[in-house]
Amino acid sequence: MTSPVDVTTLAELLRRAAQAEILPRFRRLGTDDVRAKSEATDLVTEADEQAERMIKAEAKQLWPGALFIGEESVAAEPALLDKLSSAELAIIVDPVDGTFNFASGVPAFGVMASVVSKGETVAGIIFDPMGDDWVMAEKGGGAWLRRPDGEAQRLSVATPVALEEMVGMASTGYLPNGKRAEIMGNLAKVRFLTNYRCAAHEYRTFAGGHVHYLMYNKLMPWDHLAGTLISEEAGAYARRFDGSPYLPHHIDGGLLITPDKASWELLRREVFTI
Known part of the structure; x- marks a missing residue:
């Protein structure tokens, strides 16, 4: 199934947002750049907010008819999440997954996006800013590790064990x-x-x-x-x-x-x- 959103374009957008808004702040956050949400370990940083703002702005230009749902957008407007089930097309983004790690200086965080068309997930992307590569999939097309130089490797789950x-x-x-x-x-x-x-x-x-x-x-x-x-x-x-x-x-x-x-x-x- 071909995604109505070009997956390569969306993947490159995640990478640009990471390079512009996330990586420059890694291990450089000030005390005012980190805030708790629901509890002490549920954090949001300037990197989360600025990266989502950039991704949202460009996604709206590229795919103007799509519903955009970001983790930080929903934190500010919870009712936004209710629109997902009826949306013809939606782009869902986690600007910094692993914010606790990111804020702690641990290099285990990622940028994620998915595409939902008529209630079905049709594409998924996980970008690793530290490794500078993606794992991604379109429904029916297999899962792939892709690098910026064009190299691609098909992914497969482990063999079952006892x-x-x-x-x-x-x-x-x-x-x-x-x-x-x-x-x-x-x-x-x-x-x-x-x-x-x-x-x-x-x-x-x-x-x-x-x-x-x-x-x-x-x-x-x-x-x-x-x-x-x-x-x-x-x-x-x-x-x-x-x-x-x-x-x-x-x-x-x-x-x-x-x-x-x-x-x-x-x-x-x-x-x-x-």
Whole structure:
């Protein structure tokens, strides 16, 4: 399926915004350049706001009919998110995914964008400003690692393994209080658990075949639409906890992504008993 938004053009826009507004501020933020939103670890910086402002302005010129949804735009106007389910065309952007890392001087952050057409995610892009490359996908076209010099490498998820050999990532911070201890105990059944505090790099790692599962409980479209499509185009099986597909308008219901359906069912039964 061809995206109604040119993916290469959008990918280059993310790169320019990173070069102009994000990288010059990395490890150079002043005390007034970082603010807390919902809690002390939920941060926004001048880099987030200025990068989103630049991406939004150029996207509006390039695709004037598209609904633009950015993480910081929704923070300022929550009702904007309600328009996604009925939009003919939408561009969803996370200007700095991994803001806590970015503000802490940790070089694990990314810029993400997805394209939704008539309620379906049709393109996803994750740009790594530090590595200066993208992982991206259009629906039906596979998942790719692409570099500015034109080099491209097709991505594929890991080969399934036994439960005790699984290595993966789970975001447990938003699990229900009564379930968190149970899930953390269940995770002793897998080989290894980690969390980058950056969905952009977690999805890149998964789609590149380096880990066997991703789990998220809180779903916001700028965090997960691009990465889920990229993962599926790399061969993954992705479903919400009730087994239903993850759609652009979903903001709850959890998300579990694995190399295949059998791995999903095994992890859902033995570990993520939510």
